[in-house]
Amino acid sequence: MTTSLSQYRFDWVMPEIVVCAAAFLVLLTGVYSRHKRSRPIAGWLTLGGLGIAIAWTWYLRGVGGDAFFGAYRVDAFATFVKFAILIGAAITTLLSMDYWQNRAVQAPEYYALLLFATVGMMLLTGANDLMTVFLAIEIMSFSVYILVASRRDDQSATEAAMKCFMLGAFSSGVLVYGLALVYGATGTLLLKDIAAAHAAAAITEPLLFKIGMGMILVGFIFKVAGVPFHMWAPDVYQGAPAPVTGLMAVGVKAAAFAAAIRVFSVAFGAQAVDWQPVIWWVAVLTILVGNFLAITQDNLKRMLAYSSIAHAGYLLIGLTTGYKVSGSAILFYLVAYTFMNLGAFGVLTAVSRGDDELENIPQWAGIAQKHPALAAVMALCMFSLAGIPPTAGFFAKFYLFYSAIQAGDVLIVLIAVLGSLVSLYYYLRVIVVMYMQEPAGDAVFGGLSNPARVGVLASVAGILYLGLWPRGLLAWAESAIHTLF
Amino acid sequence: MITPHHFLALSGVLFLVGAAGVLVRRNALIVLMSLEIMLNAANLALVAFSRMHGAVDGQVAVFLIMAVAAGEVAIGLAIIVNVYRLRHTIQVDALTSLKN
Numbered sequence: 001m002t003t004s005l006s007q008y009r010f011d012w013v014m015p016e017i018v019v020c021a022a023a024f025l026v027l028l029t030g031v032y033s034r035h036k037r038s039r040p041i042a043g044w045l046t047l048g049g050l051g052i053a054i055a056w057t058w059y060l061r062g063v064g065g066d067a068f069f070g071a072y073r074v075d076a077f078a079t080f081v082k083f084a085i086l087i088g089a090a091i092t093t094l095l096s097m098d099y100w101q102n103r104a105v106q107a108p109e110y111y112a113l114l115l116f117a118t119v120g121m122m123l124l125t126g127a128n129d130l131m132t133v134f135l136a137i138e139i140m141s142f143s144v145y146i147l148v149a150s151r152r153d154d155q156s157a158t159e160a161a162m163k164c165f166m167l168g169a170f171s172s173g174v175l176v177y178g179l180a181l182v183y184g185a186t187g188t189l190l191l192k193d194i195a196a197a198h199a200a201a202a203i204t205e206p207l208l209f210k211i212g213m214g215m216i217l218v219g220f221i222f223k224v225a226g227v228p229f230h231m232w233a234p235d236v237y238q239g240a241p242a243p244v245t246g247l248m249a250v251g252v253k254a255a256a257f258a259a260a261i262r263v264f265s266v267a268f269g270a271q272a273v274d275w276q277p278v279i280w281w282v283a284v285l286t287i288l289v290g291n292f293l294a295i296t297q298d299n300l301k302r303m304l305a306y307s308s309i310a311h312a313g314y315l316l317i318g319l320t321t322g323y324k325v326s327g328s329a330i331l332f333y334l335v336a337y338t339f340m341n342l343g344a345f346g347v348l349t350a351v352s353r354g355d356d357e358l359e360n361i362p363q364w365a366g367i368a369q370k371h372p373a374l375a376a377v378m379a380l381c382m383f384s385l386a387g388i389p390p391t392a393g394f395f396a397k398f399y400l401f402y403s404a405i406q407a408g409d410v411l412i413v414l415i416a417v418l419g420s421l422v423s424l425y426y427y428l429r430v431i432v433v434m435y436m437q438e439p440a441g442d443a444v445f446g447g448l449s450n451p452a453r454v455g456v457l458a459s460v461a462g463i464l465y466l467g468l469w470p471r472g473l474l475a476w477a478e479s480a481i482h483t484l485f
Numbered sequence: 486m487i488t489p490h491h492f493l494a495l496s497g498v499l500f501l502v503g504a505a506g507v508l509v510r511r512n513a514l515i516v517l518m519s520l521e522i523m524l525n526a527a528n529l530a531l532v533a534f535s536r537m538h539g540a541v542d543g544q545v546a547v548f549l550i551m552a553v554a555a556g557e558v559a560i561g562l563a564i565i566v567n568v569y570r571l572r573h574t575i576q577v578d579a580l581t582s583l584k585n
Contacts, residue, residue, distance in 0.1 A: 131546050138553045145560050155571050159580040161564050166516055166577070169557055170507050173523030176550060177500050180527040183543055184493070184534035235583040 009067035012060060012074040015053040015082065016122050022049020023115035030108030042108035043097040043451070046115055050090045057082050064483065066128065070190050073128035073262075080331055080480040081125040081258040087458075088250045088338045089118040094455030095243040095342070095349045101449060102353055103151075110150050117143035117247065121255035128266070130179045130189040130216075133259050137175070137223065140255060141168045144248060148240040160239025167232040171222030178215025182267075185209035191267040198270050213268055217275055220263075223256040224312045227285040234293075237305030238359070242352065245301055246345030249308040254334045257315055261330065265323045265484055272322065279320040284412060286313030287419040294426045300348060300359050303426055304341070307385060310423060311337055314416055318400055321407035327481035329399040332466075332474050336392035339462030340384035346456040347378045353446040361430060366439030371447065375434045377456055384463045386427040387420055392466035399474060492533030500526035513568070513575040517561045524554045 010017070026042045026049075033041065057079055064075040093114060100110065120140025127133040145168065149161030183189055185208040186197040203209050218229065225233040237245045264275060290310030297303035315333055318326035351367070351374065352358045368375035384393035397420065401413045448456060466473060499522055506519025528547045535543025569575050 131549060135549060135553065138556070142556055142560055145564065149564055149567060152567055153571070156582055158564070158567050158571055159583055162513065162568055162577070162580060163583075165561055165564050166507070166513075166520070169520045169561065170504075170523070172553075172557075173500075173503065173507075173520055173527070176524060176527040177530070179546075180496075180530040180534065180543075183531060183546070184489075184537070187534075187538040187540060189542060189546065238583050 007069070009065070009074070012063065012065075012067050013072065015056045015060070015086075016119055018053045018056060019049055019115050019119050019122065022046060022052075023112045023119070025049070026108050026112045026115065030112075033108075040097060040101070042111045043093060046093045046111040047090060049115060050086055050093065050118070054083065054086045054090070057086065067126075070192070071127075071129040071132050072123070073126050075126075075483040076480040077262070077331075077483050078126040078258070080477060081254055081334065082122050084254050084331075084335045084338050085118060085121045085125070085251050087462075088247065088254070088342060089114065089121075091338075091342045091346070091455040091458055092243050092247045092251070094451040094458075095246065095346050096241075098449045098452035098455075099241060099243050099349050102446065107150070110147065113143045113147050113150075114247070117147065118251065121251050124255040125258040125262075127259055127262070128191050130182065130191070130194075130263070130267075133263060134172070134176055134179060136259070137219075137256075138172060140252060141172065141223075144168075144244070144252060147244045147247070148236060150244070151241055154239075156239040157241065158239075160236045163232050164236040164240075167222065171219050171229070174215050174222070175219025178212040178217075178219060181208050181212030181215065183212075185212060191263060194267040195269060210271075210274065213271060213275065214278075216263065217278065220256060220260045221282055224253055224260070224315070225309050226282045226312055226316060227289045227309070228282075230286065230289065230309050233309055234297075234302050234305040237308070238299055238302045242301065242345050242349045242357070245304070246342050246349075249304065249341050249345075250338045253308070253312060253315075254338065257319075257330065257334060260319065261323050261327065262484065264319065265327075276320050276322070279316055280409075280412065283313050283316035283320055284415050286310065286316060287416055288313075291419040291422040295422065297426070298360050298362065300361050300364070300430070302359075303361070303430075304344060307423065307426070308341065310419060311385075313419070314397065314400060317404050317409075317412055317416060320412070321404045321409050323481065323484065325407045326400065326403040327484065328474060328477035329396075329403045331477035331480060332470070333396040333400055335473060335477075336384070336396035336463075336466050339459045339466070340381050340391070340393050343377055343456060343459030343463060344381040344385070346452060346459055347374050347381070350374060350448045350452050350456070351445050358445065361433055363440065364430065364433050365437035366434070367445055368435045369439060371445055374445075374448070377460055378434060379431045380460060380463060382427040382430050384467070386424050390464075390467040392463045392470070394467060395470040395474075396466075399470075489533050489537040493530060496526045496530040496533070499523075499529065511577045513565045513577055516577065517558065517565065520561070521554055521558065524550055524557075 123136035145165045151157040222229040294306035318330035384391035387393045387397040503522030531543040
């Protein structure tokens with residue numbers, strides 16, 4: 001078989017290539033810029049690269065098909081999630097510029113790693129071969145391990161990096177062994193060929209196949225921090241720099257869910273009776289554990305970590321009721337979650353200064369008097385995370401739960417609504433502390449710098465837009481999910 | 486006669502040894518080595534299956550996994566060195582500052 005370069009379809013992966021090139025350019029600025037004044041250029045270059053990638057993804061939104069001989073796929077589904085990831089990465093960059101400026105560090109390699117993590121996430125959305133899935137997860141995870149450790153002289157950041165690395169590498173080990181077993185049972189790593197092997201009854205070792213599928217599922221549950229593999233998330237979220245935590249909660253989760261949907265709908269769609277009950281129980285446990293443990297948290301980042309575990313549980317409902325009914329609701333939820341979570345982390349970034357990260361909720365007493373705008377944004381994000389209209393979070397939950405009812409699974413919706421009621425307590429507690437308590441006196445809060453102001457405003461705009469006019473995005477999500485089957 | 490089942494059994498044992506090492510041992514370096522054993526268990530299985538199916542794609546995957554494993558060691562060691570500089574210990578048990 002003769003192949004030509006055009007068959008690889010490099011033109012379809014140009015957004016990924018642009019982000020990669022921007023990362024290398026950012027690394028070069030670290031070599032060539034000696035002056036402290038020129039350091040913020042790394043952040044602006046990162047934003048430029050992400051902007052070009054967003055524009056190019058928009059340009060490519062109509063095209064699609066198998067690239068790299070089936071190992072990678074560009075379709076409306078991947079494009080949709082790529083938008084969410086790129087916008088999340090851009091907001092994270094804006095927040096990072098604020099975060100590092102206040103700590104008098106402008107490390108270009110931080111932005112380069114942020115871009116490499118973004119490339120990994122983008123590749124994960126289109127990965128159409130188990131090996132591509134594994135490599136994309138590793139590109140993303142390796143960058144995130146280092147990003148978590150980027151405050152090198154901070155004990156808690158280092159500890160978080162160690163835990164993130166060890167459990168992340170462990171889950172990758174489980175995933176890759178599952179991949180090997182599936183290869184053994186089917187003789188292929190391509191998702192659609194795995195499904196074809198099953199349809200042709202060519203699987204000689206069904207037990208091997210099922211164990212492999214189970215291990216891949218465990219690997220994904222680790223990545224999205226589902227119970228019982230959630231233990232790493234609170235520690236890592238607490239110790240990592242606030243913008244990195246935001247990226248982990250938003251981008252990593254969106255990419256992992258996109259890959260899980262593709263793998264389990266394309267390759268293991270015929271085995272749905274085997275994995276759906278497992279995910280059902282994982283979803284129930286994740287919702288309950290995430291929400292009930294969040295109540296007792298005093299540390300805001302730790303509370304948001306448990307809240308993100310709970311949100312992963314809501315998203316898992318979408319997987320268990322089937323992507324055909326819930327797929328568009330999952331996609332809508334991922335976008336809404338991106339805006340509301342990054343808004344909260346944006347305020348957290350703006351408020352914290354220097355060594356005192358001001359992460360404990362009691363420290364936020366009376367912040368509404370000193371910084372009414374910041375407090376209002378935080379309150380909006382908390383309302384949205386709790387799912388109160390007219391915010392993005394309300395419609396995200398509404399569509400997801402509605403699709404589960406359509407699929408006939410009322411019990412899990414009842415559990416999820418119960419979990420949401422519990423979540424009201426800890427989200428509203430933040431608002432009560434901010435608005436109804438007197439300032440502690442000597443508390444010094446920071447303010448927003450210009451880049452962070454843009455990032456936070458973008459999040460607020462997203463939350464309100466999706467809360468008031470959700471139909472447009474939902475229609476797009478519905479058309480996107482149809483490219484999967 | 487050594488069949489694919491023998492290789493599969495060996496790789497399964499290797500994987501369990503690696504997983505047990507990660508979960509039981511408390512020295513970060515030993516944990517890192519155990520993580521590598523897990524990846525190599527997958528490599529052995531892939532090579533054996535590749536031979537069994539008479540295709541090379543499993544062996545190509547092994548090269549990619551080896552590259553990933555090398556990157557993993559580099560990052561893991563860097564993090565362990567950093568932890569040692571700050572705390573003068575690499576016992577995983579000693580990392581308990583992140584609590585509510």
